[in-house]
Amino acid sequence: MGVTRERGPNVAEDVVDFELTDARQTRVALLHELRRPRRIEFTRTGATFTLSYPRPDADRLEYLLELTRPSGATQVTPDPTNPLRAPGPFGEKSVIEFPAYEPPEWLLDDDAPRGEVREVPLRSARLASVVPALLWSAAETDPREPLPLLVVHDGPEYARYSALLELLDHLVSFGETPEFRALLLPPGPARNELYSASTRYANALANELLPEARRHAPSEYPLVLLGASLGALAAVHAHVRSPGLAGGLFLQSGSFFRRRFDAHEAGFPRFARITRFVGRMYGRRPLAPPVPTVITCGTAEENLANNRALAEALGERGWPVTTFWNRDAHNWTAWRDALQPQFAELLLRVWT
The missing domain is CATH 3.40.50.1820 (Alpha/Beta hydrolase fold, catalytic domain)
Known part of the structure; x- marks a missing residue:
């Protein structure tokens, strides 16, 4: 069974709600480069993983997901539910743009x-x-x-x-x-x-x-x-x-x-x-x-x-x-x- 959510995170003024449904994983964590802690675990309910993340003092958020299989093997990857990406020297990251964000x-x-x-x-x-x-x-x-x-x-x-x-x-x-x-x-x-x-x-x-x-x-x-x-x-x-x-x-x-x-x-x-x-x-x-x-x-x-x-x-x-x-x-x-x-x-x- 693969990822079933067809849309990305739900972005509001003061919070981001993440949701990932994937029966292949045992744990999911958010990785970011803001102030610590920089790794935040999702909550698991069956095959669905959720996280409500309070909005940081920023108008954008770049992040990756850490996916853990039953074997203990981990994979760090962009969010498969979020098509918005930012390139970088170490690969793409997923991006959240809050309502106030505007590019130059x-x-x-x-x-x-x-x-x-x-x-x-x-x-x-x-x-x-x-x-x-x-x-x-x-x-x-x-x-x-x-x-x-x-x-x-x-x-x-x-x-x-x-x-x-x-x-x-x-x-x-x-x-x-x-x-x-x-x-x-x-x-x-x-x-x-x-x-x-x-x-x-x-x-x-x-x-x-x-x-x-x-x-x-x-x-x-x-x-x-x-x-x-x-x-x-x-x-x-x-x-x-x-x-x-x-x-x-x-x-x-x-x-x-x-x-x-x-x-x-x-x-x-x-x-x-x-x-x-x-x-x-x-x-x-x-x-x-x-x-x-x-x-x-x-x-x-x-x-x-x-x-x-x-x-x-x-x-x-x-x-x-x-x-x-x-x-x-x-x-x-x-x-x-x-x-x-x-x-x-x-x-x-x-x-x-």
Whole structure:
């Protein structure tokens, strides 16, 4: 006997009612990435499993189901009763959209001329590798012309899962920003090591990757760095390691771990290194020149406390900080939805 429910979860203003009928399973649990607990068991009645889940402080919910067979074997899968999905680097997740949710309007722009995207190999002795970066250039721009440069950690993922290139095309087409280029840096297999306040990576970025990139993307303007999660941490860390590297920072759901907020992350291999660096950001001694900075974070994610604290600390130290707390969590759609309008405002502030 397979799944019999033909419609997805019942979504109301303040609760989601899940129901799955499947005689092949002995247990069903909801898995999500909001505040803990992140695994919630369904109640079983015969072959039917139900769960009433109170609405979190969010307008969207991405989730998976953990299905357990009589043998004890488990399978983690999207909800077979819910056709709404969100893509991601680790596969699709099911999505709940509450009545207040609306995607950004710029997604509707199908007419903006598409920029050119090409691969640019960036050699790094410090990383002992050639980084296969992507370079986006605004439509109909001269490759020899110096233009502003946006540098994006997890760049290909931003393009694939957060529609970043569509937004860049839109901003230039509508005259919301000057023409510019974007360097999309892939994280590679050592992402957790390189993006976790790594001096080796920060030095490679400043002294090898960016000088090499400028051979393909001439620029006479201050850089803007964009990153999410550990990519946001790596962006601000690179700016601190090489003062003046960036003219602006756009940091989304940064992994700005502190022991007082993030003891649950203590098992992360580079937790101590991250907390040491972030702690220095709170010190009296300035670590880097203040630059215009945007910090966004989801209202339902565990990084919210450390992002709010860092934004306050930077503001107290003279940094011009803009914050946006998005009613979502730690995922690529949330980062997409939190880009505008503060993204274009930052680019204009730095480049004009």
